[in-house]
Amino acid sequence: MKYLILIIGLFLSMMSYAQSSKVAVDTNSVCMPVEVARQVAADLVIGDSAKAMLSLTEFELDLTKQKLSYKDSLILNGRMKEINLLEQVRNEKFQKEYYVSLYQTSEKNYSALEKTFKRYKIKKSFTDILFIGATSVLTGTLIYLKVKN
Numbered sequence: 841m842k843y844l845i846l847i848i849g850l851f852l853s854m855m856s857y858a859q860s861s862k863v864a865v866d867t868n869s870v871c872m873p874v875e876v877a878r879q880v881a882a883d884l885v886i887g888d889s890a891k892a893m894l895s896l897t898e899f900e901l902d903l904t905k906q907k908l909s910y911k912d913s914l915i916l917n918g919r920m921k922e923i924n925l926l927e928q929v930r931n932e933k934f935q936k937e938y939y940v941s942l943y944q945t946s947e948k949n950y951s952a953l954e955k956t957f958k959r960y961k962i963k964k965s966f967t968d969i970l971f972i973g974a975t976s977v978l979t980g981t982l983i984y985l986k987v988k989n
Contacts (some may be wrong), residue, residue, distance in 0.1 A: 841885060848881045
């Protein structure tokens, strides 16, 4: 900081010209009191540091925005996972209800088929008994007729 003030002071002194023997107004020279020059130098240093702080603050703000967008994406991903899980639960419930209804329908169909099968079995047994009886009577009659002849 001291060096910066020294350098600014040197530049200001290099720009000032000594008075010539003629009293003339030099338009390139700047005359100001020492206190004003010190204040200008201090203001320049403060301005430079403010610019540096501004760039650092902007960089920090950019990093904060990136961090915020990353956190927002994490939140969005979490919400999407939650939505997907809820959808999976809803699908599982639907599937379970479908399987329960399918099972109940299958039980009804099975009991109806079981009754039909029992009727068929009874009919078949009755038909077999009649057929065996008729075959044995017919066979007996044919044997009796064969033996009689």
